[in-house]
Amino acid sequence: MSDYCAERFPIEVRKELLKSPADLTQPLIDIFGRINNELRLIDSDGCGSTACIAIVRKEGASNVLYVANVGDTRAVLSKSGAAERMSTDDKCDNPQENLRVKSGGGIILENRLGGVLAVTRAFGDHALTKVGLIATPHIVKHIIKPFDKYLVIASDGVWDELSDSDAIGLCHDDITTKQIAQQIVKTALTRGSKDNISVVVIKFNGSTGAMF
Numbered sequence: 515m516s517d518y519c520a521e522r523f524p525i526e527v528r529k530e531l532l533k534s535p536a537d538l539t540q541p542l543i544d545i546f547g548r549i550n551n552e553l554r555l556i557d558s559d560g561c562g563s564t565a566c567i568a569i570v571r572k573e574g575a576s577n578v579l580y581v582a583n584v585g586d587t588r589a590v591l592s593k594s595g596a597a598e599r600m601s602t603d604d605k606c607d608n609p610q611e612n613l614r615v616k617s618g619g620g621i622i623l624e625n626r627l628g629g630v631l632a633v634t635r636a637f638g639d640h641a642l643t644k645v646g647l648i649a650t651p652h653i654v655k656h657i658i659k660p661f662d663k664y665l666v667i668a669s670d671g672v673w674d675e676l677s678d679s680d681a682i683g684l685c686h687d688d689i690t691t692k693q694i695a696q697q698i699v700k701t702a703l704t705r706g707s708k709d710n711i712s713v714v715v716i717k718f719n720g721s722t723g724a725m726f
Contacts, residue, residue, distance in 0.1 A: 620646025
């Protein structure tokens with residue numbers, strides 16, 4: 515499931531970028547919808563995936579960061595060393611998501627969607643759409659400033675043990691982004707994380723990102 519999404523996203527994003535839209539918000543919503551519909555063809559009723567993607571592009575004189583997510587994979591930006599969350603955790607204890615689900619006739623039991631799923635937005639798991647699951651992403655558009663240094667994107671296995679500030683505190687200029695990602699993984703494991711762990715670290719202002 516996640517492999518399929520990872521393969522399809524770059525293809526669909528390139529298609530939209532070639533159209534040179536003034537704003538990527540609606541194209542990103544469309545991309546999430548298309549990929550989620552494709553998953554119906556590969557027996558995704560009982561399995562799913564979270565997602566968080568980041569795109570940086572030039573818009574006028576500005577470098578603009580777009581972050582789009584469903585589920586609890588989180589993106590955190592370092593602004594002068596302070597952590598600023600760029601995504602939304604789609605969990606049943608999120609008041610806005612809880613209200614969205616219940617006001618639409620959905621069900622949350624024991625802090626799980628339909629009594630089953632820990633997140634309220636995700637790819638796949640189409641059997642749960644009738645109780646409120648959607649794949650419409652939250653989207654943040656942010657003009658990158660000189661003091662914006664790092665973006666950390668990580669799965670919930672990291673955030674179960676590290677705060678946003680903890681992760682940003684591990685971002686140092688004297689090591690590579692790969693080494694930062696490795697340190698975040700090591701810290702999460704040392705603190706006892708039992709969930710899956712994936713980390714991407716991007717450094718702005720001309721530097722490249724690395725994934726571990």
